[in-house]
Amino acid sequence: MKSLLSLLLLALPLVACLEESDDSNWNLTENNQTQNNQNNNTTPDPKISPVLSAEFVSGHLGNYVDCPEQGYDAGARSAEPGGAGLWEGDCAEDGCGILNCEGAQVTFTLKNEGRVEAQNLRITSIELFNTDGLKVADLPLESVQAVETGEPLANVGGDSQGMFYMFFKGPAQPYELLEAQDGQWGRAGILLIKLKADNHAEFTLETPNIYVLDNIAT
């Protein structure tokens, strides 16, 4: 009891020493440099952190008619990346040798409206949904590169934006995988792409319907 009283007595001067005008000490400021507050909707402070957003430009789910082993097969493999995929190589050099064989691809813009560079920005998942809104797959990412320079996605400077190509494994059997509840032949899906930086919370890019790449486009 005496100890508690002593503690209380000791605390009084500390309380008494607080300046009434020192209100700023009591204002909570958001610290976006930590992993705290991941799930709240507070907008990051652009002065001290990146403010990232992405917008879909175009894309397709690829065409694996003549090379189904190169696509994502829900029954046969895990979602682990399988290497460079179909986008490496030059048809003039290796002749491709296959007619309908092109990997899936999405083009998107990334904007950083904060003044701080976003570091080690990366795509963490690519979820595929059918047009009923049912998730049907996690698709493997192959690579992401800047449209203008070909450089891999990494850091995004403050107050800047860029356009990127994302290459990934599309469904080898899209029509079955994307089949709608009414049994309609699945030609389109919706992607939910999640991105994250070391100094920015995860954010998402949702595409509109994107389609299997045509065999013949005219």
Added chain:
Amino acid sequence: MLLLATACEDTTDAPQSATQWMLQHTDDYLHDTQWRRAELEDSLWRPELPYAQKRLDAYALPSGGWDALPEFQVNVESVGKNPKTITVTNERPTTQKQWLELGEQIFWYMPMRRDPYLEWIATQPQLWNELGLQSDSQGNLLGLVRYKDPLGRARVAVTCGFCHHDNGRVGAANSHLDLGRARAMFGSAVGQDWPTGTVDVTDDHVNDPVAIPDLFNVEHQAYINHAASVRVASPASLAIRFESQFIEGQSMMARPSRAQVWALTMFVVSLDSDTQPNTELPGFNVFQTACASCHQPEHAFGGTLSPPEAVNSDPTVVHSPMRGTGYFKVPTLLGASKSTTFMNDASLHSLEDVLRTGHPTGETLPENDLQNLLQFLNTL
């Protein structure tokens, strides 16, 4: 006063040509997203079709979408004995003549669609004649170009001139092209056979190749594509079609310069069959009775839509899950006298064949009428 006003009313205004319309609306197409969006929606009269949905989902959106794609620079090399490099400007022309000259360059050199089998064909000059490919006086293929795709990879692509040019006639269908055989030779896993002069463009996993069409008098067509997938609401419908065709042909990774597409469209609508219909012939009277309900003289001897059961040719394409509207377009007959392929399925090879098989329904005309009609059709 009212009588005078009526008497003074000018009822003889000539309809505006497609080229004049295009010159008037150049700024709209180049700079007004909402205008292009309205034109797109006007042309896609069957918006539920997958072909239409793709475009409605992506073209001329308030933000993002295909408009945000990087613009492609046309810098190509011809394929053949004396390859040359061609770079086409994307600067906006200032006169009609400049627009048409630019359009002609784009017609021959813009890489519309790349394919591995084309790259293989480019290395097989001994097969070019056999497959219906045509060359210029320098020994370079017409309508096939090498270029770097948006990822910087060397590719080979077709241009408009590959299919829509025949023996010096720009706009005429190259009915000698045997792309089905070319693909089969390349060893396509699909192994579908396309008759000479046809291409399967529907991508619906149904074998429905259709004849390459002539490009004459396109401004008078009410619809384009054999299954009438696109309504020609204005010349902008064609421009938007060419724009989206390029974008799809480059796997949605780049878009063409709009100035170049507008020029190409202006060039295409300027293509004329260079024929003189002779309506003084007795066969014109037969035409009026037997043909004009679909092939209307006042619309360049073309029309709107025809249900497939009214026509004796393969109707598969009109039921395509990708593009089928349930109807055929009724094509213009101007230029028919110089064609070598007829009907949507390229099943007939002369106007006489067409009449003798009883187009459209199978019933043939009395011989005298048939001969008179044939004589008239040979002036179209």
